[in-house]
Amino acid sequence: MKDFAVVGSGIGGSSIAALLSAKGFDVALFEKESYLGGCSSSFSHKGHIYNTGATTLAGYEQNGIVKDVFETLRLKPELIKTDPAIVVMQNDKVTPRFADFENFFRHLDANYPHEKNREFWQLVHEIDAAFYTMNGHYYSNASMFAKLKSLVSFLPLFMKFQKYLRVSAVAFIEKFFGEISEEYLQFMESQILIVSQAGLKEINFFTAAISLGYTFHDTYYVKGGFSALFDMIVNNINEVHRNAEILSIEKHDSFYRLHTKQGAFEAKNVILNSTVYESAKLFVDDEVKNYYKKYEKLNNHQSSFMLYMTIKSDEDFFHHYQLIQNEQIKYTLSNAVFVSFSDKNDTKIAPQGHYSITASIHTDSRFWEDKQSYKSQKKELESIIFNTITAILKIEKESVVSCFSATPKTFQRYINRSQLGGNAITMKNFLPFLPSNDTPIKGLYSVGDSVYAAQGWPGVMLGVKNLERLLDA
Ligand SMILES: Cc1cc2nc3c(=O)[nH]c(=O)nc-3n(C[C@H](O)[C@H](O)[C@H](O)COP(=O)(O)OP(=O)(O)OC[C@H]3O[C@@H](n4cnc5c(N)ncnc54)[C@H](O)[C@@H]3O)c2cc1C
Known part of the structure; x- marks a missing residue:
């Protein structure tokens, strides 16, 4: 019997499986597909390779949460720093989001002149920098005591940023x-949407500032595509089962039995990397089913x-x-297309x-x-996006x-999963309403962008570290 069965090899599933393996636990990772990484993977189509969804890696600067986990796992991925992180094009305006404040600000102020620009972007920069120096939050809503402990853990953040938390962006x-x-x-709005997964009207100014400030951090391009990175992450895990969809899970008193087409597996603990909106159907047990069902209403269908x-x-392109x-x-919810190019020298x-x-x-x-x-x-939207990209x-x-x-x-x-981007951090859906990484059910945990803390590499990794702490406790 395994110590842990991890269902899904996205950022959350692969990282927690690797961290637990590094601690000596006997872990089995199950992935439905032949390639690992979920939304942050890469795949081959008619002989060409593409990143599936995610194309940028953030959180890898010194003391960054992703770097911290990779260092624990002794991973040395092949990365190229991307600066500007994004080149934003709107009408005749081209604004490179350089990590350096002054370098970015010069372009911003020329394109969108306003006397309050410096004060505003400095505030964004300050809020963002202050947030990232706060680390090690505890988040659980598995019991009343856990909720109180979480509140205490977040108190410094609430105190420091309260005036920005209570006001809409x-x-x-x-x-x-x-x-x-x-x-x-x-x-x-367009830049905020790709980070917070919600619009200006739905979020508080704190979330907006963190979203607008994201490009002041170092961001990286992953050489060879994201799938190669996941192959490195899972390297030390005892068992990695690809093409192994978990079809159902039986809960027993002290263990779980997981069913695949290839047979059944037993584990003392289960960590789900499937979304909370879609996990109820995996179980027959009413207690578990009802636990996940109550989160189905959080599915925003985005x-x-x-x-x-x-x-x-032969042209040169930014990443x-x-x-x-x-x-x-x-047929979309946005005015903006996000376009990522492979690095010119990335022949992999x-x-x-x-x-x-x-x-x-x-x-x-x-x-x-x-x-x-x-x-x-599908054809019509494909042609609209194609024409937009090729023209601009x-x-x-x-x-x-x-x-x-x-x-x-x-x-x-x-x-x-058809919902992508996980839980949007809106005014209504802020802490303490986010699902946590542990559950009130013994031996059952969740990780990924539909539970604490948020989406993307740094957001999911905050949840991975939180889960690691909860399991250590
Ligand atoms: C278009 C797009 C662009 C993005 N761009 C970026 C970006 O540039 N940078 C960034 O940091 N983030 C980006 N993100 C967000 C980021 O990709 C996601 O937040 C993150 O990858 C989600 O990770 P996760 O741990 O929740 O797992 P997921 O990616 O949801 O993976 C879950 C895995 O579980 C598997 N699975 C599910 N059910 C079962 C089952 N029953 N049995 C076995 N396996 C199962 C799935 O096949 C999948 O591989 C983007 C997302 C999208 C959609």
């Missing part, structure tokens, strides 16, 4: 600037439409662009002279449910070697 920004153009607001391309080109349009794009992901491109835009999974219109809608980034159509798209349905088919 849009109200704060409008009051701060007095008058602000729609274009400038959209510039902020998801992604993806366009993958391989091009052959990441955000292309902001004046109107919300049809694309041969010399080629680029692998992963582009994404927020959509709602419910927009893709009508079987009759699905195909034509001046990519010759003849240079396109391959191009195809994916919808929330595709994600559902491959990684068992």
Whole structure:
């Protein structure tokens, strides 16, 4: 019998499985797909390699949470620093999000002039920097005592930032600037959406500041695609089962039995990396079913439409662009397309002279449910995104070697989830309402972007470290 069975090899599942293995526990990791990494993976399609969703790695600066975990696991991934982290293009304005404040600010102020700009962006920078010096939070809502302990742990954060926690981002920004153009607001909104997974009206100013400040940190490009990184992460785990979907889980008094097509496995503890919205169906036990069912209402159905391309080109491109349009794009929830290019010298992901491109835009999974219109809608949006990217980034159509798209349905088919981005940290869905990494059920835990703390590499890793502490206690 294993000490731990981990269901899913996303950032959360792979990292906690590797950390527990490094401590000497007997761990088995189960992944439905042949490749590891979930939303942050890479895959091969007709001989070309693409990153699935995530394309940037943050949290890897000195004392950063991702670096901390990788160092514990003695991993030395092949990374390239990306600066500017993103090049934001809106109408005729090009704003590189350099990590250096002055370097970024010069471009920002030239493109969106306002007398309060310096004061505002300095505040964003300060809030962001102060937040990242606070570490080691305890978060659990498994019992009354655990809730109280969590509250005490977060008290310094609440005290320090309370005036920004209680006010909506849009109200704060409008009051701060007095008058602000729609274009400038959209510039902020688009960047906030890709980090917080929610709009300016839904979040508090604290979350907005952390989201706008994210590019002041070092961000990295992962050489060879994200899948290679996961192969390194899971290297020391006793058993890694690929193509092994967990179909159901039986809860017994002191262990769990997990069923796959290949047979049954037993473990004393189970860590789910499937989302809390979709985990109830794995269990027959009413107590567990009801625990996960109560979180299904948190599912905001937010998801992604993806366009993958391989091009052959001599041009130089930055790693990441955000292309902001004046109107919300049809069948989506956003005005902006996020476009990532492979590094020119990364021949592991694309041969010399080629680029692998992963582009994404927020959509709602419910927009893709009508079987009759699905195909034509997919083609139409594929063509809108393709034309937007090729026109703005001046990519010759003849240079396109391959191009195809994916919808929330595709994600559902491959990684068992159509909601992407996890729990959005909105005014309504802030601490202490987030699901925690432990549960009131003995031996059952959750990790990933639908539980504490948030999405993306640093967000999921905060949950991994929290779970590690809860298991140590
Ligand atoms: C389009 C897009 C772009 C993004 N860009 C970035 C970015 O640039 N930088 C960044 O840091 N973050 C980014 N993110 C967010 C980031 O990718 C996610 O927050 C993160 O990868 C989620 O990790 P997770 O641990 O929740 O696991 P998930 O990615 O959800 O993986 C869960 C895994 O569990 C497996 N699984 C599920 N059910 C079962 C089962 N029953 N049996 C076996 N296996 C199962 C799935 O197949 C999957 O592999 C992006 C996300 C998207 C969608």
